[in-house]
Amino acid sequence: MSRLLSSRLLPLFATALVLLVLFAGAGWHYEHFFSARVVLNLFKDRAFLGVIALGMTFVIVSGGIDLSVGSVMACSTVLLATLIMGMGWPVPLAMLVTLGFGAAFGGAQGWIIQAYRIPAFLVTLAGLFLARGLAFMLSPRSLEIRHAVYTDIGARGLPLGDGLTFTLGPIVFVAVLAAAIAVAHGTRFGRTVYALGGSESSAALMGLPVGRTRIAVYALCGAGAALGGILSTVALGSGDPTRGTGLELDAIAAAVIGGTVLSGGRGWMVGTFLGVLILGTIKTILDFEGSLDPAWLRIASGGLLLGFILLQKLIAIRARDI
Amino acid sequence: MSCLLQLRGIEKRFGSFAALRGVSLELRAGEIHALMGENGAGKSTLIKVITGVHQATGGSMEMAGRAHRPRRPQQAESAGISTVYQEVNLLPNLSIAENIMMGRQPMWGPFIRPVEGRRRARAALARLGLEVDVARPLGACAVALQQMAAIARALDQEARVLILDEPTSSLDAREVAELFAVLRRLRDQGMGILFVSHFLDQVYALSDRITVLRDGGGVGTWDVAELPRLDLVGHMIGKPVAARAAESARNEFRGRAAAGFFQVEQLERRGVAGPFAFGVEAGGATGLAGLLGSGRSELARMLFGIDPATSGKVRVDGREVALHSPRAAMAAGLAFCSEDRKVEGIVPSLSVRENIILALQASRGPLRRLPECEQAALAEKFIQALNIKTRGPETPMGTLSGGNQQKCLLARWMAVQPRLLILDEPTRGIDIGAKGEIEALCAELRRAGLAILFISGELDEVVRNCNQVVVLRDRRQAAVLEGGAISLQRIMETVAAA
Ligand SMILES: Nc1ncnc2c1ncn2[C@@H]1O[C@H](COP(=O)(O)OP(=O)(O)OP(=O)(O)O)[C@@H](O)[C@H]1O
Ligand SMILES: [Mg+2]
Numbered sequence: 001m002s003r004l005l006s007s008r009l010l011p012l013f014a015t016a017l018v019l020l021v022l023f024a025g026a027g028w029h030y031e032h033f034f035s036a037r038v039v040l041n042l043f044k045d046r047a048f049l050g051v052i053a054l055g056m057t058f059v060i061v062s063g064g065i066d067l068s069v070g071s072v073m074a075c076s077t078v079l080l081a082t083l084i085m086g087m088g089w090p091v092p093l094a095m096l097v098t099l100g101f102g103a104a105f106g107g108a109q110g111w112i113i114q115a116y117r118i119p120a121f122l123v124t125l126a127g128l129f130l131a132r133g134l135a136f137m138l139s140p141r142s143l144e145i146r147h148a149v150y151t152d153i154g155a156r157g158l159p160l161g162d163g164l165t166f167t168l169g170p171i172v173f174v175a176v177l178a179a180a181i182a183v184a185h186g187t188r189f190g191r192t193v194y195a196l197g198g199s200e201s202s203a204a205l206m207g208l209p210v211g212r213t214r215i216a217v218y219a220l221c222g223a224g225a226a227l228g229g230i231l232s233t234v235a236l237g238s239g240d241p242t243r244g245t246g247l248e249l250d251a252i253a254a255a256v257i258g259g260t261v262l263s264g265g266r267g268w269m270v271g272t273f274l275g276v277l278i279l280g281t282i283k284t285i286l287d288f289e290g291s292l293d294p295a296w297l298r299i300a301s302g303g304l305l306l307g308f309i310l311l312q313k314l315i316a317i318r319a320r321d322i
Numbered sequence: 323m324s325c326l327l328q329l330r331g332i333e334k335r336f337g338s339f340a341a342l343r344g345v346s347l348e349l350r351a352g353e354i355h356a357l358m359g360e361n362g363a364g365k366s367t368l369i370k371v372i373t374g375v376h377q378a379t380g381g382s383m384e385m386a387g388r389a390h391r392p393r394r395p396q397q398a399e400s401a402g403i404s405t406v407y408q409e410v411n412l413l414p415n416l417s418i419a420e421n422i423m424m425g426r427q428p429m430w431g432p433f434i435r436p437v438e439g440r441r442r443a444r445a446a447l448a449r450l451g452l453e454v455d456v457a458r459p460l461g462a463c464a465v466a467l468q469q470m471a472a473i474a475r476a477l478d479q480e481a482r483v484l485i486l487d488e489p490t491s492s493l494d495a496r497e498v499a500e501l502f503a504v505l506r507r508l509r510d511q512g513m514g515i516l517f518v519s520h521f522l523d524q525v526y527a528l529s530d531r532i533t534v535l536r537d538g539g540g541v542g543t544w545d546v547a548e549l550p551r552l553d554l555v556g557h558m559i560g561k562p563v564a565a566r567a568a569e570s571a572r573n574e575f576r577g578r579a580a581a582g583f584f585q586v587e588q589l590e591r592r593g594v595a596g597p598f599a600f601g602v603e604a605g606g607a608t609g610l611a612g613l614l615g616s617g618r619s620e621l622a623r624m625l626f627g628i629d630p631a632t633s634g635k636v637r638v639d640g641r642e643v644a645l646h647s648p649r650a651a652m653a654a655g656l657a658f659c660s661e662d663r664k665v666e667g668i669v670p671s672l673s674v675r676e677n678i679i680l681a682l683q684a685s686r687g688p689l690r691r692l693p694e695c696e697q698a699a700l701a702e703k704f705i706q707a708l709n710i711k712t713r714g715p716e717t718p719m720g721t722l723s724g725g726n727q728q729k730c731l732l733a734r735w736m737a738v739q740p741r742l743l744i745l746d747e748p749t750r751g752i753d754i755g756a757k758g759e760i761e762a763l764c765a766e767l768r769r770a771g772l773a774i775l776f777i778s779g780e781l782d783e784v785v786r787n788c789n790q791v792v793v794l795r796d797r798r799q800a801a802v803l804e805g806g807a808i809s810l811q812r813i814m815e816t817v818a819a820a
Binding site: 007182186187188191192194195197198199201202203204205206207208209265266 | 375394395396398399405407411412413414415416420424425427429431433434459475
């Protein structure tokens with residue numbers, strides 16, 4: 001029993017261990033690394049990637065992939081900026097519409113995948129180009145958002161003392177994480193997503209709502225991308241059609257480092273959370289180092305990814321032998 | 323007696339092929355109704371029409387007096403029809419409990435109550451006489467347990483009609499007995515049960531009425547008491563039963579040199595099974611007999627290098643070989659057709675031809691491709707020899723009936739022309755006519771010098787086909803019987819000896 005359990009949760013433990021080692025190592029090496037400010041910044045800088053990666057985890061667990069999230073995020077930032085600055089919409093309404101746009105875009109992709117049985121890779125690849133194009137159509141340049149409400153919510157947050165605040169981005173990230181865990185493990189919808197990734201034909205024969213669930217998963221991921229976009233406008237004060245290029249790959253990497261299996265059916269939201277933090281920690285270390293070439297960021301992420309994929313393979317082989 | 327489910331003139335076409343042509347059937351409340359027919363007769367298709375996986379192209383259905391026209395399995399479920407399908411319909415990545423409760427989990431608002439779910443799953447399995455850790459992932463469980471989980475899932479539903487498509491194909495005698503006790507109890511409570519099996523004994527032990535299908539058409543419905551077995555088989559295949567070809571092969575073989583080319587010496591996998599010691603001659607058939615869990619499959623997996631032995635030796639032609647992996651075993655001339663066919667094995671999207679030549683091609687390596695014409699000839703040969711019902715060698719494997727898919731898997735390993743072919747339960751799920759054909763083909767292969775290691779839970783098959791029987795008990799070798807010493811009686815005595 002304990003052996004089985006440990007082999008199933010091993011990827012998660014491994015992820016947590018890597019994060020711990022990275023953090024402890026950096027804290028020991030750099031003088032000011034081990035501080036609340038660094039941790040806070042880590043959360044702040046990674047909040048939108050985190051929200052997007054959680055949505056991506058749902059899609060991957062269902063046995064699919066969504067390459068469009070980076071573009072959808074960019075498109076959402078421009079859409080939001082246009083609605084607020086260009087058309088003078090009230091901020092909450094504009095945000096709601098932006099979220100709705102993301103969900104609709106994702107849902108439409110899910111519908112095409114489901115109805116025409118086209119590989120998710122192809123459909124969302126088309127979505128990647130489409131959403132990016134849409135973003136440039138709305139505005140070819142970065143749009144600044146200057147609005148009283150915006151500067152207000154940007155500054156608000158939970159005061160932690162010492163002049164530090166837990167700002168909106170991290171708060172939303174943690175809230176989304178909690179919701180994602182509850183949905184994935186505690187609701188019928190969440191379990192159906194795992195069932196879908198385990199075996200679609202079995203799920204259908206079990207009488208589970210396969211089509212509905214798949215569309216919902218992509219809608220959820222699209223909404224996650226839009227929320228990520230909203231968070232980035234709050235953090236950066238602008239909407240930008242070039243933002244989030246290649247972000248889909250970071251999101252996939254975070255999920256895989258967190259123990260999610262690309263072929264579907266297995267994964268943890270907490271794992272993705274840890275994966276996001278690992279990627280962020282590597283980035284922070286490079287910032288501290290200053291002199292280091294940013295190429296190392298890519299190399300470190302790539303090496304980690306490879307290590308975790310090999311670990312998964314190893315576990316899969318061992319599980320078959322037991 | 324009131325009629326629960328009524329089918330009238332059901333037709334189902336796949337493209338131009340008519341899988342069902344006008345089948346009528348009446349399932350009453352409080353009866354166990356057996357659906358019989360050869361491989362490919364249309365039994366599973368009929369069931370899938372009833373449960374909404376396929377839509378009928380003609381005819382009508384009534385469930386408890388109301389028109390029944392399901393478009394999805396969910397709709398049949400909510401109409402009160404609960405089903406165990408022939409193919410795996412489980413999720414290996416989730417726990418046993420989740421597989422049983424999926425879609426019907428006890429809820430607290432929007433949230434699942436996992437503890438309550440596990441309790442109910444445990445209770446559902448307990449009704450089948452099983453006590454297991456339901457939190458285990460299903461993929462790590464034995465096939466029998468997976469099948470029991472599928473049955474437990476069907477039993478946990480509030481259903482008035484229960485459909486079971488070959489539910490017993492991976493179960494041992496005790497599990498079958500538990501299942502039948504439950505089914506009888508449900509029947510007495512007024513449930514209507516539709517049951518498919520190729521085991522005549524089970525059908526006669528359990529059912530009240532029998533409906534026979536042949537080539538997609540209904541032949542008729544009889545009370546069990548009014549239908550002698552030979553008549554039933556005659557209705558199924560449309561002609562008198564084929565004579566047994568295997569018996570002669572066994573007699574022919576007697577007297578050849580006992581110098582086996584394949585020698586097993588004190589082979590053991592610590593903590594799993596062994597030690598074993600026996601020899602296999604070219605052209606011989608060695609049976610492994612014993613109860614389920616006596617180590618039969620474990621020995622086969624050891625020989626084929628899936629779970630390599632930890633001690634002991636295997637000699638081929640006097641030379642010692644290390645069977646540490648399936649590749650090594652194949653290089654030594656072994657082939658293994660596993661019991662786990664439901665899970666591993668068939669590639670549904672590839673054609674029948676491609677599925678048959680898969681292992682042969684793999685053994686040649688990717689660079690030496692088998693010539694197209696040779697592939698076609700091989701496929702044609704096995705389709706003929708095993709009487710595989712398919713529209714042609716290029717038909718996708720996934721559209722064949724369950725039994726015919728199994729015949730293709732047998733063909734795959736026979737095509738490799740190994741020196742020793744390990745067959746683990748080769749006749750499960752295969753109809754009675756085809757069993758004879760497979761036995762005849764084995765006899766032919768043996769005449770050409772191939773040796774067979776034959777594992778079967780049906781002892782009379784072992785007795786009929788083998789010239790040597792290794793009897794297993796408690797995961798070790800209990801005795802080796804040869805030639806005239808082989809009889810049902812002797813095997814039973816050895817198995818049962820304390
Ligand atoms: N999806 C499909 N497309 C095309 N043909 C199919 C499909 N499903 C089944 N068939 C064909 O319909 C016929 C009946 O198949 P079915 O699975 O109902 O047989 P069966 O009676 O259950 O046999 P078995 O005992 O082997 O399980 C077969 O000839 C099979 O090839
Ligand atoms: Mg069938």
